[in-house]
Amino acid sequence: MLRFFSDVWKNFKEYIVLVVLIVISLIILASNQKPAAKKISSTFFGTFANFASVISDALNITKYKIENSELQKKNVELMLEVSRLRQYGIENSELKDLLGIKDTIKYPITPALVVSKSLSSAQGTYTINVGRSDSVRPGMPVINEFGLIGIVYASSSDYSIVRTLRNIDLSITVKDERSRVDGVMKWNGSNLVIINVPKTYDIESGDRIITSDLSSIIAMPLPVGIVTGLNKVETGIFNEVTVKPFVDFSKAEHVFVIKVVESKEEDNLELNFFNRK
């Protein structure tokens, strides 16, 4: 009997090991949402990010000079825009006072640097240099000057992993800015698409897409992208809307975390949909 097993092992050990490892991978795949898996991940990426940040810092020093002059130009443009918007703001608050509406929305933001990027076709992620010690928590939106980048997925004490919009595991409720139509947007491996949009909905190429106030993760209007096309699904009553993101994910370096989840209670309520996978 022992000899039989020994022969089987000798002749088929590669296949046996392959099957065993595949089964282990599938078991791990199924237990992804367990806290232990997230804890292991945060330990590993936190350690790795320390090394990555050294390289990232060294690389960025050369870029800072070029960026500085670009930023100065942008500052001037923004200053002009701010002064124009300030006028609108004053008018807006006066009108709100007249109508009795209170404006209480204020979002604290934390600047961060992308220390490493995983640009896989299905699971794009960034590692950023802010973590739990900076009050960054899973579920917080990450943006740059162009728009939404993604959501914080996991945090160690000094670093966080961000699932970018180019990640199949991230779905976000978005809205067509012009027609106010809501939909769920996902990355399908090659494009950002708003799925299951009824063909009767008013969405056109060129429309700006922003995050929807219906979203349980990002309940504020953040620019996401622009509609580039409608894929007419032959059968059924739904369209698939293709969206080109405003952010260039391979170039983003300086990002901002919006600290919208501030208390644990709020965290639990807000992240119900984010946690449920």
Next chain:
Amino acid sequence: MRSRYLWSIIFFFLLLLFQTTILPIIAIKGVVPDLILILLVFYSMQLGQLSGTVLGFVYGFFFDVITGSLLGTTMLSLTIVGFVAGYFSNENKRDLYFNNYLFVLIVAMCSIINSAFNSFFASIDLNTSVVRLLLNQGIFPTLYTALISVLVVVFYPKRSFD
């Protein structure tokens, strides 16, 4: 032999560091060559099918936990890539493979397998076909990775076993 395994792990971390920090600078339309896959194919052919399979599993595990990918996806795909690349670990033909552009073809084939798994996971809950995704997103990364793997052929010692 044991030191080879150790080096394979050390090289993995160095390449992962390079891939996630420096390589995005040369990304073309958000696509970067998969250096980890090239390393895995190289070691699978050097160390044999069994070692290649185990190494693929280990690489996949570290890749998933470090980059925050869905834990298990890269483990699964790289385990199979290591197994397939291990088929070409024939000791007599090893030099032929490395000193010839056959290595590039093997890397391209393994990259397609890897892309197929990525496309499969991407299409699970969408009305997108795996084949269409593979054609859209698998071909360019495969070509880019295969192109970079030419460096292995160029720099591989020509008379290593003489």
